[in-house]
Amino acid sequence: MTPAIEADGLHRTYSGGFEAVGGISFTVPRGEVFALLGTNGAGKTSTVELLEGLAAPTGGTARVLGHDPYRERAAVRPRIGVMLQEGGFPSNLTVAETVRMWAGCTSGARPVGEALAAVGLTDRARVRIKQLSGGERRRLDLALALLGRPEVLFLDEPTTGLDAEGRRDTWDLVRRLRDEGTTVLLTTHYLEEAETLADRLAIMHRGRIVTSGTPAEVTAARPARIRFRLPEGTGHERLPLGLKAAAYGRRVEIRTYDLQEALGELLGWARAADVRLEELDARSASLEEAFLEIASRADDLTGGLAEAPGGLATAPARPHAHEEAR
Numbered sequence: 001m002t003p004a005i006e007a008d009g010l011h012r013t014y015s016g017g018f019e020a021v022g023g024i025s026f027t028v029p030r031g032e033v034f035a036l037l038g039t040n041g042a043g044k045t046s047t048v049e050l051l052e053g054l055a056a057p058t059g060g061t062a063r064v065l066g067h068d069p070y071r072e073r074a075a076v077r078p079r080i081g082v083m084l085q086e087g088g089f090p091s092n093l094t095v096a097e098t099v100r101m102w103a104g105c106t107s108g109a110r111p112v113g114e115a116l117a118a119v120g121l122t123d124r125a126r127v128r129i130k131q132l133s134g135g136e137r138r139r140l141d142l143a144l145a146l147l148g149r150p151e152v153l154f155l156d157e158p159t160t161g162l163d164a165e166g167r168r169d170t171w172d173l174v175r176r177l178r179d180e181g182t183t184v185l186l187t188t189h190y191l192e193e194a195e196t197l198a199d200r201l202a203i204m205h206r207g208r209i210v211t212s213g214t215p216a217e218v219t220a221a222r223p224a225r226i227r228f229r230l231p232e233g234t235g236h237e238r239l240p241l242g243l244k245a246a247a248y249g250r251r252v253e254i255r256t257y258d259l260q261e262a263l264g265e266l267l268g269w270a271r272a273a274d275v276r277l278e279e280l281d282a283r284s285a286s287l288e289e290a291f292l293e294i295a296s297r298a299d300d301l302t303g304g305l306a307e308a309p310g311g312l313a314t315a316p317a318r319p320h321a322h323e324e325a326r
């Protein structure tokens, strides 16, 4: 089966000569949720628009369901759903009227009630668009994107402006759609969203993919950390020499690539020395830490990326103790 989405050396240069997408490649198999992350202006929307067929790439190729989304738009458009960052609707129409109007232009559309229920807007069906909150508009954008039961759904920042409950509802909906076989490509600034939803993800910076893989692969190259507070009168110089720790007053932070080993050493020492470690907290690297590290170092990296096993371009990770322990 052809993949749902294939980007091969995609470039997009705007008319002023600015290169927003500088040759990126990735493949999304059918039925997968793929997240594009990146700093502001990294080129996520510029990329998604190429895949949606809204513009032609200046280099490379895009394929959606085996077709060129720009040249073969008529073949692709009925099979995809698009949620834009800003959907513009006539503000005097009600929610239900808007969905009905959209359904009239969509073959095989879901019933209006089903689309509204899917995004939790049933109670707002009779409300005019201009009276909707920002979050409710976002939900309406989503209802319209999934109206035609698309095989591939493009969601550009689907949960921006939603409250915590709305965000979780959207995540549940995306999971349900994926379980039904829909392929989803989403862009997001919420790393937790990518971590919980995405089967695979790519982090973009300045038009290039800096890292890609499963959330676990992307975080695996980053160190875990252990934090605790030493009791009054116990100096951090008493810690075992094997543990590279940074101390800030009584607070101590240890960065390690072998969490089990470091934690074992620390607890063994604490027991032997009869030291109580206050507020002990140990955790593997999160996507957020990986992202922040990549964003802060990507400028040095562009041009010098290492290809890691599995075809992942990863930022070289090195063990280091943090200067500041929060």
Ligand SMILES: Nc1ncnc2c1ncn2[C@@H]1O[C@H](COP(=O)(O)OP(=O)(O)OP(=O)(O)O)[C@@H](O)[C@H]1O
Residues within 6 Å of the ligand: 014, 015, 016, 018, 020, 038, 039, 040, 041, 042, 043, 044, 045, 046, 047
């Ligand atoms: N029509 C345009 N003409 C010229 N430059 C553009 C145009 N549209 C976008 N850009 C520039 O291209 C770069 C990438 O923009 P894009 O919107 O794709 O980034 P993004 O990753 O989606 O950003 P954000 O997270 O801020 O939404 C930005 O520097 C932007 O200013």
